């Protein structure tokens with residue numbers, strides 16, 4: 360099987376881009392990723408694009424902005440795993456031998472959108488209890504039969520872990536957020552790069568216990584794009600391109616297999632564990648070989664469970680792993696040195712490529728002030744509810 | 759002539775059963791593997807079997823996880839406690855009622871039981887009944 364490499368990659372500044380639309384943002388990332396790889400749209404054999412909140416057909420809209428060559432476009436949609444799905448789609452095309460170079464892009468405008476999930480249908484004007492929908496509900500069930508909001512769903516995910524293994528309380532979750540906000544101060548592309556004290560985090564507005572506002576991912580605008588290339592094709596490119604290329608040692612996408620309760624509270628654990636196992640097998644490495652991890656900390660409560668799901672600690676050992684200091688940037692296995700979704704921001708479809716950009720940045724030794732020295736291997740993880748999990752393992756070029 | 763018949767009641771959702779003894783929840787259980795679903799399935803998500811039977815869910819259980827929602831969509835009353843209750847092996851999503859919605863009063867592992875409450879009466883005199891769980 361031929362190898363797959365990231366040839367060029369870029370993310371825009373995450374934040375509020377009032378004067379630019381999704382096509383502008385995506386095109387900025389695409390142009391920069393092509394330039395980073397030393398190629399143009401003429402070299403691309405396939406394109407995959409994701410944008411959840413838009414009107415559809417984002418890939419073709421971007422082509423009209425940066426170059427129309429008639430190649431296949433796959434517009435993908437996979438919740439928060441949309442960016443990773445776009446990347447994996449381009450990778451599959453190369454693996455299938457249909458193209459030797461491909462482009463993946465994810466973009467979102469979310470600044471000021473507010474709470475995601477929840478609400479449901481309003482009671483109709485006629486004031487009549489009328490059963491509707493799959494559950495024959497006579498009115499909206501959000502807030503009456505549990506919560507549909509993301510902060511609430513992921514709060515329960517973290518609290519369930521605490522119930523099973525102990526040691527996870529409000530303060531522990533807030534400390535995870537403290538770490539990520541501290542990390543973000545070194546990331547000029549983060550939407551927010553302000554350090555918070557533990558007291559500030561715990562004292563901020565409660566959204567869904569135990570997640571306060573700074574413990575929730577930041578809705579913002581942003582785009583990220585990547586150019587992938589086959590190993591055979593890479594050999595024909597310049598030595599400089601080969602030196603900066605980053606090897607994709609594993610590319611995995613999973614959905615959740617049936618588990619009791621998975622249709623009551625989303626099970627974000629099983630599919631992540633399955634994806635991690637497959638990814639480590641594909642890459643021929645173990646979690647002990649990783650130099651840094653970017654994982655899907657959509658909420659502080661989620662980060663904890665993924666230490667365990669990704670095998671960064673023993674089963675049930677996520678609290679001890681965190682308390683050891685391991686996931687801080689000067690610890691034994693830095694996690695979310697970008698600041699994570701809580702401070703870097705979470706423009707949904709961009710996230711699954713932006714986290715790969717962060718890892719590549721370190722593997723290339725180009726991360727400046729926040730460089731993890733000597734980083735050779737990194738892992739990027741995203742999960743979208745429903746659910747979809749994407750994991751990529753990346754390795755520095757030996758060239 | 760005045761209508762003297764008892765006002766009709768309708769459950770918040772169709773898996774809340776009000777007309778068969780004490781109020782309880784019911785699920786569609788796969789006869790092949792026992793997996794339970796609160797709405798309809800073409801085939802079992804666990805074993806792909808297509809034969810289901812209606813089963814009663816235990817009316818008490820243990821709170822396995824929870825959150826206290828303080829910020830919700832417009833029209834949703836806050837704060838409220840949302841949780842997952844292990845009812846004799848079947849996980850149920852529900853709110854907790856009749857307990858202070860704060861972390862001093864709600865904790866995982868607490869024993870809770872099903873309770874019902876009125877959501878109000880519509881213009882035709884029909885009363886909607888919701889369900890929740892409360893501490894035992």
Ligand SMILES: [Zn+2]
Nearest residue numbers: 788791802805
């Ligand atoms: Zn079955």
